[in-house]
Amino acid sequence: MKPYVLGVDVGGTNTVFGIVDARGVVIASNSIKTQKYHRFEDYLDELYTEAMKIIVANDAIGKIYGIGIGAPNANYYSGMIENAANLPWETPLPIADLVSKKFGIPVAITNDANAAAIGEMTYGAARGIKDFIMITLGTGVGSGIVINGQLVYGHDGYAGELGHVIVKRNNGRLCGCGRTGCLETYCSATGVARTAREYLETRTDDSILRNLPIDTITSKDVYDAAVAGDKIAKEIFDYTGTILGEAMADMMVFSSPQAFILFGGLAKSGEYLLKPMREAMEKNMLPIFKGKAKILLSELKEADAAVLGASALGWEAKPVAVEAE
Numbered sequence: 001m002k003p004y005v006l007g008v009d010v011g012g013t014n015t016v017f018g019i020v021d022a023r024g025v026v027i028a029s030n031s032i033k034t035q036k037y038h039r040f041e042d043y044l045d046e047l048y049t050e051a052m053k054i055i056v057a058n059d060a061i062g063k064i065y066g067i068g069i070g071a072p073n074a075n076y077y078s079g080m081i082e083n084a085a086n087l088p089w090e091t092p093l094p095i096a097d098l099v100s101k102k103f104g105i106p107v108a109i110t111n112d113a114n115a116a117a118i119g120e121m122t123y124g125a126a127r128g129i130k131d132f133i134m135i136t137l138g139t140g141v142g143s144g145i146v147i148n149g150q151l152v153y154g155h156d157g158y159a160g161e162l163g164h165v166i167v168k169r170n171n172g173r174l175c176g177c178g179r180t181g182c183l184e185t186y187c188s189a190t191g192v193a194r195t196a197r198e199y200l201e202t203r204t205d206d207s208i209l210r211n212l213p214i215d216t217i218t219s220k221d222v223y224d225a226a227v228a229g230d231k232i233a234k235e236i237f238d239y240t241g242t243i244l245g246e247a248m249a250d251m252m253v254f255s256s257p258q259a260f261i262l263f264g265g266l267a268k269s270g271e272y273l274l275k276p277m278r279e280a281m282e283k284n285m286l287p288i289f290k291g292k293a294k295i296l297l298s299e300l301k302e303a304d305a306a307v308l309g310a311s312a313l314g315w316e317a318k319p320v321a322v323e324a325e
Contacts, residue, residue, distance in 0.1 A: 002065035006051060006105070007311030009112060010034060010071035012086030012139030015043075017051050018304075019060055020311035024123050026304060028054040040089040040098070048102050066317030067099060067107045070115025070310040072140065075157040079109055085176025085184075086140050106317035112136070112306055114151055114160065116263050116298075117144025119309030124299040125261050132259045133251055135162070135244075136306075137266035140176070141184040141191075147255055163188070167247055187244045189219040189266050195236050196222050207232040219266055226272050237272040244273075245280025252289045263298040263305055 008017040018029030037043040073084040079096030100107040117134035120126040130149040136142040141163030145152040152159045163184040172181020208225040225233035
């Protein structure tokens, strides 16, 4: 059997890829900008060029068994990406088939958050936990649901889109999915930036954030301001954490997870986010579930959970899976 697989994590901002061995060691990795090209063919050309550089540099030509891809709205069963709100390409997109033909290697795909859940279950904080929900807090909000040790795909491959649970039924924010009030519009990195702009436009109190062009403010700027003691920045995190905690209390009732595992840039905000989140979750929890769910942070490096999870699919990739038109 060939000794390596290529794991590819297609995020809304960056695509990270790596060569992974059978023990789950990332031999080498690199990244490209997901949003750079609006034609998928151009993006794929760059992915191929950059991936081949690390494959050649690590003497892995002819040694890649399969490619595993984690991407928004990627369907494990069909090999397609459909209606991905945070990607620049036209969908439906037969990504498994296109990548397989480009590389000449079999490909398997899944949702990016599902890939992160697989990586965490195999190598990280979810080892030994059979029931958990992975929540990825990045450009969007993704999730992977594991019940009794099995990732939940549903009958069509799209189960577990908890980022698109509606948390504001009236006057909610417009989401990239076309609906309004989705969790993603409030609790993603972009959601935090939207909250910051709303607060700065509707309030008059002082804030470090007023020193920045309002349209360029990022979640990192809000975090830095909170660390510096900025009142508005702290309130933004309170607002964000409260909405996330309320949503997690609702998630408890259908799968009773032993743990929620948080992954992604926003999860690094520490107690600014976690304190209001924990308080809101417990406050809104059905009594039978109170105190039962742990909140854990990913134990894997920023890129590794999704790359390792995607790579695990690579070992299962079969050429027949990508032959359908």
